[in-house]
Amino acid sequence: MAQTLRLLHRNRVPDVSLECGNLLTPPSLSINVGASGAVKTSWKNIAEPVIFFIVLLILWEILVEVIKVPAFILPPPRDLYSAFIKKLPILGHHSLITFIEAFGGFALSLVLGVGFAISVVYSRHLQNTIYPLIVILYAMPKSAFAPLMVIWVGYGLLSKISIAFLVAFFPIVVNTVVGLKEVEPELLELARINRGSAWDVFKKIRLPNSLPYMFAGIKVAIVLSVTGAIVAEFVAANEGLGYLVLQANYSLDTAFALVILLILAVLSLGLFWLAELCQRKLAPWSAAVREVEGSF
Numbered sequence: 001m002a003q004t005l006r007l008l009h010r011n012r013v014p015d016v017s018l019e020c021g022n023l024l025t026p027p028s029l030s031i032n033v034g035a036s037g038a039v040k041t042s043w044k045n046i047a048e049p050v051i052f053f054i055v056l057l058i059l060w061e062i063l064v065e066v067i068k069v070p071a072f073i074l075p076p077p078r079d080l081y082s083a084f085i086k087k088l089p090i091l092g093h094h095s096l097i098t099f100i101e102a103f104g105g106f107a108l109s110l111v112l113g114v115g116f117a118i119s120v121v122y123s124r125h126l127q128n129t130i131y132p133l134i135v136i137l138y139a140m141p142k143s144a145f146a147p148l149m150v151i152w153v154g155y156g157l158l159s160k161i162s163i164a165f166l167v168a169f170f171p172i173v174v175n176t177v178v179g180l181k182e183v184e185p186e187l188l189e190l191a192r193i194n195r196g197s198a199w200d201v202f203k204k205i206r207l208p209n210s211l212p213y214m215f216a217g218i219k220v221a222i223v224l225s226v227t228g229a230i231v232a233e234f235v236a237a238n239e240g241l242g243y244l245v246l247q248a249n250y251s252l253d254t255a256f257a258l259v260i261l262l263i264l265a266v267l268s269l270g271l272f273w274l275a276e277l278c279q280r281k282l283a284p285w286s287a288a289v290r291e292v293e294g295s296f
Contacts, residue, residue: 105164167228179213
C-alpha cells in the first residue's frame, strides 16, 4: 500500500490554477535550446547559394562564347559588370527613386490595409459592401490603372506611389482579415466568461493570432510594390529603374537592361528579408519563424 501511494505521488499531475487577471495575457515564448541543439546560420548555408551563382555565371560565360550568341541578344557576364561600373552613378540615383516609390506605396498599403481589415472584421456592413469592391478592383489589371493615375493624380512621384499602393493593398487586407477571424472559439468563449472587454480580446487574442497571417501578406505585398512602381514608370516617368529599362531597350543595350533587372531582384530580395527580420522580432510564435530557428 505504501509503495502504491509513493508511485501515485511521483506520477501525479500538477495542479493548474488560472487567475482571471492573467487569463487574457498571451503566454511569453521561452525557448531553451542547448549549445548542441542550437540552429545557427552556418557558413554552408551562405556558401551554397554563392557557389551556385558563381558556377551559373561561369556556365553563362562559356555558353555565350561557345555558341557565339550576339551581344545584343545575350551578353556575357563581363559585359554586365562593365555596364554596371560604367553607369553606377546613374543607377544609384534611379534606384533610390524606385525604392522611394515602392516603399512609399507599401507603407501606405500597410497602414490603410491593416486599418481596413480591422474595420471589416468588426463591421458587417463594410464586409458586405466595401470588401467585395476591393476584391473586384484587385481582379482588374493594375497596368490599366496606371494611365488613369497619371490623369487623376499627376505625372509626379505620387502617381507611382499610388500604383504601388494598389498592388500591395489587397494581400495585406486579405491576410489580416483571415488572421483576425481565424481565432479558436474556445479562446473567445473563455474571454467572454472572464468578462474580457472587446479591446482585451483584440489586443491579447485577435492581434497576436493575426500577426503570422499579416506578415505573410506583408512579404507578398512588399515585393509586389516594387513591381507596381516599375509598371508605373513604364507608363509615365522620366526617372527610375523602369524608365532606364525602357531606354536600354530602345538602344538595344541588353547588358544594361539585365543589370537593371538584377538590381530590381536584389531590391525585392532585400525588402523581403527586411519583412522576415521584422517577423522574427514581432511574431516569434509564428510557425514559420519557429521552423527556421529550429524551435519545434
